[in-house]
Amino acid sequence: MSTIYDVARVARVSPKTVSRVLNGDAPVGRETRAAVEAAIDQLGYVPSSAARTMRSNRSGLVGLVTGAISLSPDQPALSGLPDLFIVQGVQRALEAAGMTLLISDTGGRSDRVPELIRTFVQHRVEGIIHVADYHREVSLPKVPQGTRLVLANCFDAAGTPAVVPDDRHGQDQLVARMIAAGHRRIAYLTLSAEMVATGLRVQGYRDALAAAGIADDPALVVEADVPVDDPQAEMRRLAEALDHVLALPDPPTALCLGNDRMAVRAYGMLRSRGLDLPRDLSIAGYDDYRAIAESLYPTLTTAELPYAAIGTRAAERLVALIRGADGAGSAPEKVPGRLAWRASVLPRAPEHQAIS
Amino acid sequence: MSTIYDVARVARVSPKTVSRVLNGDAPVGRETRAAVEAAIDQLGYVPSSAARTMRSNRSGLVGLVTGAISLSPDQPALSGLPDLFIVQGVQRALEAAGMTLLISDTGGRSDRVPELIRTFVQHRVEGIIHVADYHREVSLPKVPQGTRLVLANCFDAAGTPAVVPDDRHGQDQLVARMIAAGHRRIAYLTLSAEMVATGLRVQGYRDALAAAGIADDPALVVEADVPVDDPQAEMRRLAEALDHVLALPDPPTALCLGNDRMAVRAYGMLRSRGLDLPRDLSIAGYDDYRAIAESLYPTLTTAELPYAAIGTRAAERLVALIRGADGAGSAPEKVPGRLAWRASVLPRAPEHQAIS
């Protein structure tokens, strides 16, 4: 690997002049510049970021920690999937800011986080992003003085800058659109009640009902998932919840599920109960897990969990902090998701019109 | 950020002695060691990897490039998903080897690869892993002298060390098991014929038939996917393929699909044609995309695409190269996937037994 001294020798100038050509921070004679550039090309010289880091105390690196999977309710089996979209969003924003991304994951053991952070500190990262696999509260060890920290898809009690999905708005938007399509009896089979998202989304669901002047029927909201990763138990719970709402005296015409996987299961269960989808019952998911939503028949109407945007915003905030902005707004930043309206919610004529 | 000099001052020793304590590469007196360790703790000192890199020419970094998504047939919409499992596998293996992972992705533009590699070279990575989003041939720009390169989920014509899934064996294994379950007419609705995996898997399918002494009926093998990302066209193509095989004079009792997404679609299409699954027709996918396979009803029998293992093997090979092994075996290393036998393939009594 050639160095700036090699380039200087070949171009017959001093290393400092090569440095000036590289950084354009001081005037360099036309011919000198050409000679230096030729030497750089000839040698295939690439400056060493290690040497720059030493001199400038700026590494151009940002660390990203993912994981802490195992301690958590629901979803763990899926983990790693959403993470990646967040990571891609982060990567894009960082690259635009000229920074490079260092990654490590805990492999499910959150006790390893301090160790991973230590590795990042060795590399003198300018900031750290912690990505959670689902919207939740976390509690991270202190990071050393100058290291900035941003949380993505999670938040903590200490008011660390955080970026999370706007679950309330997402569910509100989805349900409002279903109401606009003519549905008034809309059941909501939620994720485990332990999850942060569940509370927020139920609020969103109620917001939409309230905005349309529809009374909230508690019997229509059922926890339909378990807080552990057990496909059998998940299936059972969902089946019970389905039975429950379908057996109501005034059964729903539409069903919101806690996520797209639950929707896949619901499709299968409902069909095996002889229902014709979406004619007999409209279905909506959550997450906009495209591999699922676009492949199901009928294609699944759902609300996007804006992973990439969360990653991008988290990275942008981190870069701002690095560039000197201060922590500012202590409330987590909420990122809205798109409404993915597909074919699983059928428009329905309001009843008084149906009679006429 | 404190330095080794700060530690030396606090412990009243020379920096070199601190270095010896850190690296354990020369004897240090008991009391001196204790004093140094106390100083390190007190200051929260973490050695600078930049300084070490400069002196030793070893950065402890490995770069990973993902992407080149947009130029490719099929799957692109999903991309990023499988990548992440590979990345996680890589990360785990690297960490075990004491190396740290640097990531960047092309955001779908493979022309940006050289630029990304340049960034890695600036950071003096000791090796680079290129991850493709699906099994394919690639052609990468030359990397500088000392930088080792390993391909994951892809291979090139230059014989660069590569790790790929064993598609042929995977399909063989799956079909063999279906035959063992009593199926003899097994249709195969493949991915786009342009994909490397398709050719290999068709071979595997034929291997299994041949091993069981079943004649290969060309009418049962149909390309059922299109080489572009167009959900509409994909649906149409799959529907035609289904119609084709179901209309055969001697229709199949089981169906292999090119991937799990196609299986999701097939479930919907077949049910809307009035079939009862899996009683009327057995179905198998490919990929073992758990979010799908475990949620469908009936749960999907499929062949695992061993992404994490591919990542791990690629990283292990890279570490071996860095530690001095030579390129060796020029053929890509094939990683076998598990058979994920679930509920969508129904055992079937052989016909002569059914009669008795």
Add this chain to the structure above:
DNA sequence: CGGCGTCATGACACCGATGTCATGACACCG
């Protein structure tokens, strides 16, 4: 008891970039 090996430690140079300061050559201004 002199010589040699080991232990424990420190002084110093070096890795590759860049900030600071110095130097020489012009050009322009009054």
Add this chain to the structure above:
DNA sequence: CGGTGTCATGACATCGGTGTCATGACGCCG
């Protein structure tokens, strides 16, 4: 024509570790 400012360039020190070599104190061997 001397002073001052800009351009173009180089010498040198510095960032934080670590390899090399030197030094002094013992302990052991013959």
